[in-house]
Amino acid sequence: MSARSDNLKSPEVLQCSKCGACLPVCPVYLQKMEEGASPRAKVQLSKHYTEQNLPTSSHLNNLINCCLMCGNCTAACPSGVQHQSLFMRMRSYMATDHGEGWHLKTLYHFLSHEQQLRLASRFAKLGRNHMLNYLAREVKIGNIPVKRLPKFNKRPFREQIIEDVKQNTPSRGTVLYFTGCGTNYIFDKVGHSLCRILKVMGFHVEIPKSQVCCGLPLFVHGNLEKAATNITTNIKLFNRNDIVAVVTDCATCGSALHKEYEIVLKELGMDTEAAKELGSKVRDISEFILGNYELLEPHLNSKATRQKVTYHMPCHLRNGQGVTTEIETLLKRLPHVEYTRADDYDTCCGGGGTFFYDHPETSYQIVSRKIKNARATGADLWVTGCPGCSINLSGNLQEEDNISVEHILLLIEQALKK
Ligand code: SF4
């Protein structure tokens, strides 16, 4: 048995009172309705594993890894159990005990080597954008048919745009833009929208070109040491004192920069001061725009084409950054939006990084319910604030669905006066 006594030093394992408050908020438990799939069980299993009462096994490995890392359990726990730290460590132990799949090893490699990630994206672009017309279009990646995956950008966003989006008029200050891999390699339109919107609002946007992947996919799978290199690189680039804010258009990257860098560095016994400082400067773009809405309003066209819109709230916005009402408030204020809230607008989409790939059936069941409720609103547009959620939601729509998924920034940009 491979047991790790250092888990016992952490109070979060021992604090669980087994009250069960985390069960009704866990998307995996609600889908499977098995105690083994619940956060409570994961905490208790971790405790017994570290106390050497429970031998490692592939079953334990599966139970620990069947998790979206959505953070709902932590938010609901009255005892302050820090599931994220605990699960990261347990995943790392499970990887040591049982090894990792080739897809995870490949993912870790590319996300921790930006140049190779750029190269890999060129090959992926060839495969996704061109060869799919000739190959089996019914193939699925996890729960998503390949034909429903978005196309790659012609060129990475950060190569398309100059580092400095300067203001013509006196600037209201400099905003640093952390683009994330989603915008850089897939959703370049989102990045262009962000730059245009902040420019009309009077901000000077800087996009540090040597930024790297936020590292979240590495550390949530327990690969903390590899993630530390990404984290320290980004902290050096973004933790500046001469800026108004660091903005992100990705709920997941924002959550990493805002809160989780500090947690990971603490786990590694490294200094957390700069991570804490950076975290205090990070703003999701919806939060930043809403906080400065008076600068946007004069530039909105009240006669822009009206749209029926509904919304999916990413878990990493709510649980990772405390951004809860901002996107809905924007949707209610935008002159061209008719907003209808879906019953389950704030529940997880089931994508969870690689969860949709590792647990396609559970992921599909979770997302199917969301799609049914989004359809019921009668909306044409399903807005969100996370590239990962966008891929999972749009990837599971049917051909006949008359609804498309978009980032809130595209909707805002459509309303800007020409
Ligand atoms: S809510 Fe917290 S204390 Fe209650 S069972 Fe879940 S982890 Fe344990």
Ligand code: SF4
């Ligand atoms: S992080 Fe989310 S999916 Fe994982 S145990 Fe907690 S509530 Fe369930």
